[in-house]
Amino acid sequence: MTAPRISRALFVLYLVGFLFALNQALPAYINSTFLSGFATEKAVGMIYAVASAITVILFFLLPHLLRRFGNYRLAFWLFVLDGIAMLGLANARSFWPAIGFFICVFVATFMLAFTMDIFLESNSRDSKTGSIRGIYMTVINSAWVFSPLLVGFILSDSDYWKIYLAGAILILPALFLLRAGFRKFNDPTYKNIAIRATLKNIWRERDLFRIFSVSFLLGFFYTWMIIYTPIYLHDHIGFSWQTIGLIFTIMLLPFVLTETPLGKLADKKWGEKEILSWGLVIMALSTVVLTFINSTSVVFWAILLFITRVGASAVEIMSETYFFKKVQSSQADIISFYRATRPAAYVVGPLVASVLFIFIDFRMIFLALGIIMFSGLWFSLRLKDTL
DSSP states (O other): OOOOOHHHHHHHHHHHHHHHHHOOOOOOHHHHHHHHSOOOOTTTTHHHHOOOOOOOOHTHHHHHHHHHHHHHHHHHHHHHHHHHHHHHHHOSSSSSHHHHHHHHHHHHOOOOOHHHHHHHHHHHGGGHHHHHHHHHHHHHHHHHHHHHEEEHHHTTTTOOOOHHHHHTTTTTHHHHHEEEEEHTTOOOOOOOOOOOHHHHHHHHHHHHHHHHHHHHHHHHHHHHHHHHHHIIIIIOOOOOOHHHHEEEEEEEEHHHHOOOOOOHHHHSSHHHHHHHHHHHHHHHHHHHHHHTTTOOHHHHHHHHHHHHHHHHHHHHHHHHHHHHHHTTTTTTHHHHHHHHHHHHHHHHHHHHHHHHTSOOOOGGHHHHHHHHHHHTTHHTTOOOOOO
C-alpha cells in the first residue's frame, strides 16, 4: 500500500500544522494548573466553559470572515493574535489578565484549526482523504507526543511563563511558512451559515448527525482529560511535572503510531464504523479502570493512559475521515458546525463535572467519563460505511 504523493502545498501545511500543534500542546496540560493559581481547581472548568462558549459563537461568524478576508489572511492574523496572547500569559500576574489572555489563545487556536481544515480539504481528494488526513494527524500528534517531555525539561518550580514564551516563539516560523505556501491561496466559495437550515440538513443526513455526536463525545473525553487529569496526577497522586511529562509522552504515542495506518485501512479495506466502535469500547473500559487505581507507579499510570489513547486515536482519525468524505471545502457552514462540537464539549463538559463534584469524589470523574463514552456506540454502530 503506497503513501499518497505529497504536493508542495501539503508538505508546507504539514510543517505549519506541526508548529501550530506544538504551540497548542506545550501549554495544554499545564493550563488548568496555571489557572488554578488564580481560581479554585473546580472553578477552572468554568473558565474553560466561558472560553468555549465564546468560541462557539464566533464559529458561526467564520464564513463571513472567510469571505471578507480569505482563509490565508484570517489564518495569518489568528496566528498573530495567538502569539500576542501567549506573551500576555507569560507576563500575567493577576486574575483578569490571565483569564483574558487564556480566552484569546483558546479562541484563536480553535479557529486556526478550522482554517487548517480549509487548506487541507482544498488539497485532498475523497479517495485519499483517509491517507492524507492520517499523515496530517500523525504530524500534529507527533508534536503532542514530544511536548510533555519538552514541558518537563523547561518547567521548574512552576515557572509556567517559560512554557507560554516558548509557545509564542513558535508562531514566527509558522507565519513564515504560511506566507510562503499559501499567500496566493485560491479560496472556494464560502456559504453563509443559516443556523436553522444547517441544523435541519445535519438532522436529515443521519450519518452526519451520528458522526457529529461521536465528535462531540470525543471532545467531551478530551475536555475532562485535559482539565482534570493533570490536576489529579499533580495535586492528588503527587507526581512532579517531570514525571507527568514522561507519563503523558507515553500516553500520547498511539496518536503517532496508529492514525496513518488506520486512515489507509479506512480508505482501502475496513469500514470506519468498525474501527470507530472498537475505539469507543477501548476508551470507555480503560477510563473506568482509572477510577480504581491508587498506585503511585509511573509505569502503571503510563500504561493505562496509553490504552485510553489507543481508543481515542482510533475514534479521532475515523471520525475525521468519515466526516471529510461527506463534505467539500466550500461547505464552511457544515464544517463550522462540526468544528464547533469540540468547543461545545468544552462548555458542557465542565458544567457536567461541576454538578457531579457536588455528589462524587474527584477520582470518580473517570468512572462517569467511561460510562458516557459507552453511549457513543449508539451512534457509531448505526453509521453507513463509505466503502
